[in-house]
Amino acid sequence: MDDRELEQLLRMAREAEELADSAIPPASITFVRPLWWRPRVWAGLSTLAAAAAVTVVWTLTPRTVAPPPVPTRDPIAAAPRSPATATPDEPESQPIRLVKGTNPGGPEQSVVFAIFRDPAGGCSCVQLENADWGSRRLADVGRDELLAAALDNPCTTLARQVLVVGVSGKPGTVPTTHDDAERLATRLSSVPLNEHQDVSLAAYAAMPDLPIGSTVVAEAVSFFRR
Amino acid sequence: MTVVRVSPSVAMLALEPHLPRPPHALSDLTAAAARGDRAAFESLHVRFEPGLRRMFLSRTAGRQDQADDLAQRTWMECWRSVSAGRYDPARAAFSTFVYAVGTNVWREHLRSRARAAAGTSTIQPEEAQGSTGPGGVAELAELLDDLRRGLAGAGRGLSDEDRAVLRAIGAGESDRGMAQRFGVAPSTMNTKKRAALERLRQWLASRGHRMGERQSPGDE
Numbered sequence: 277m278d279d280r281e282l283e284q285l286l287r288m289a290r291e292a293e294e295l296a297d298s299a300i301p302p303a304s305i306t307f308v309r310p311l312w313w314r315p316r317v318w319a320g321l322s323t324l325a326a327a328a329a330v331t332v333v334w335t336l337t338p339r340t341v342a343p344p345p346v347p348t349r350d351p352i353a354a355a356p357r358s359p360a361t362a363t364p365d366e367p368e369s370q371p372i373r374l375v376k377g378t379n380p381g382g383p384e385q386s387v388v389f390a391i392f393r394d395p396a397g398g399c400s401c402v403q404l405e406n407a408d409w410g411s412r413r414l415a416d417v418g419r420d421e422l423l424a425a426a427l428d429n430p431c432t433t434l435a436r437q438v439l440v441v442g443v444s445g446k447p448g449t450v451p452t453t454h455d456d457a458e459r460l461a462t463r464l465s466s467v468p469l470n471e472h473q474d475v476s477l478a479a480y481a482a483m484p485d486l487p488i489g490s491t492v493v494a495e496a497v498s499f500f501r502r
Numbered sequence: 503m504t505v506v507r508v509s510p511s512v513a514m515l516a517l518e519p520h521l522p523r524p525p526h527a528l529s530d531l532t533a534a535a536a537r538g539d540r541a542a543f544e545s546l547h548v549r550f551e552p553g554l555r556r557m558f559l560s561r562t563a564g565r566q567d568q569a570d571d572l573a574q575r576t577w578m579e580c581w582r583s584v585s586a587g588r589y590d591p592a593r594a595a596f597s598t599f600v601y602a603v604g605t606n607v608w609r610e611h612l613r614s615r616a617r618a619a620a621g622t623s624t625i626q627p628e629e630a631q632g633s634t635g636p637g638g639v640a641e642l643a644e645l646l647d648d649l650r651r652g653l654a655g656a657g658r659g660l661s662d663e664d665r666a667v668l669r670a671i672g673a674g675e676s677d678r679g680m681a682q683r684f685g686v687a688p689s690t691m692n693t694k695k696r697a698a699l700e701r702l703r704q705w706l707a708s709r710g711h712r713m714g715e716r717q718s719p720g721d722e
Contacts, residue, residue, distance in 0.1 A: 279699045286672035286702075288605065289649040291557065295604075296597035296650075298553025299528070433545050 386414045386444040387452050390426040391461045392435035399465055401431040404457040407442070414444035414491045423495060437498050439464060441479040445490035451483060532596040538585050547577055550600055557601075561608060572611060576604040583639065594643035598650065602643035648709050652702070659705040660698075667698040 277285075386407040392400040407425050409417050426440040441460065443450045451460065463482035464475075479494035486492070528549070534542035554576060558569035580603050583589050589599050653665050653672070660668070670680045681691035 277703065279696065282699050282702060283671050285645070285649060286653075286668055287674065288601070289646050289653065290669070290672035292598045292601040292646050293650055295550065295553045295557060295601045296595060298556065299549045299597065432541070434548060 383447055384413050384444050385447040385450050385452075386442060387450055388422065388426045389439075389441040389443070389457055389460055390430070391439040391441070391464060392430065392432050393437040393439070394432075394434060395436040399461050400435055402457045402461045403429075403431045404452070404454070406452070414442050414493060417442070417493075419495060422493065423497060435499060437496060439475060439479075440495045440497070441475075442493040443483065443486070443490065445487060449487050450490065528596070529591075532591045535584055535596070536587075536589055536591050538587075543581060543584060546596055550597055551577070553597075554600060554604055557604065558608070568611075572604070572607055576600065576607045579603050579607060588640055590640070593640065594647040595650075598647045599640070599643040602639045602646060605642070606639050645706070645711050648706065648711065649702075652705055652709075659708060660701055663694070664698040664701050667694055668702055671695065671699075 386409060388405050388407045390403040390405075392402070394400045403426070405425060407414075409421075422442050423440055426442075427438065430438075441464075451457070460479075460482055464478060475496045476492060476494040480486075480492045483492065528546075531542045531545050535546055551573065555569050555573045558572045558576075559566065562568040562572070577600075580589075580600055583599075583603065589596075594602075652660055653669055655662075655665065667680065667684075670683070675683070677688055677691055677695065680695070681688040684691060684694070686694070
């Protein structure tokens, strides 16, 4: 091999280096927007409103289940499709009240579901992870922490959107099985993840068997690749 | 429904059985792809596609249709090679392998263009010479990967100055430009360059790359 050929090899090595350097980092996830956050003041919830005012990124909305609703309708159909049809301001339509770390005492078990949707809107995979928040409760966990727990080891890197649902309650009462995860994903499959959709309500409605004292939080995030 | 247990605390339900959980790290993805894991391969495709397309855009003078076609052919060939077990992650980085396949696809493209007697200004005759088979692509990838490691400082035989000179050559710097950068006379720079290339030749030979027994880059 003469010098000219070696020089050509060096140029190729440099191009190969550039190709290696151009690789998109894994799980380059950026929060496009909180999908369901709407700045409204909920009656009787001044404490949380104040917290939300100083923490813009905080969009986690923990909900404690009131007396378990009797699912007379399809759970997904019961979920509000837009603020116009049902909002948390309508307690008669959604027997949910917003709380902040006020679950009754006793140990708490938490699980986090991550439902990954592909660009076509289909469900790519569902991940279920037991979460340990230490001495805190799910209601005290921040949005970023919840998402980090759900997305730490994603089952796909090709998802366009992810719906993260955290559920906590007394040990043994929260959904923890594969069937539970599959059921939740199926029930939420028709929920559009758009700006006006309150995914927490939909997630809550998708789990009608949760006992009193359970907490449900949900967050939808969109991915785009740089 | 395929149920895969990922860890004692993590369970994953793959709703699409043909897409098992892809790993996260590049090395894991590469290893999984080499085992024929399509999801892992697709993840690698997502990561390297923009760079590969950019490379072809540069080579085709901005022809997006050609760049897309060449990139797609490259990925198809990559998948064929990977699924046939012709890619060994221990021998070359995946990016280098993709580059080698892309280079082969580019040369085939140039040859077909030359055969059609429709030469363009972007075709360089020496580039269009020959194309290598699957084994040759793997060999080229291994050679380039060794070269990259050598330029990055791996092993002995190349001094820091040698590597700097060789990197400048790879970047396409002129002799005059290199002389200015290294602060020496052009004649001295030329001497340094020849010496660095000779040591590179010896270093590659010590790594098992027998230059006289293999095809030259232009002939691959």
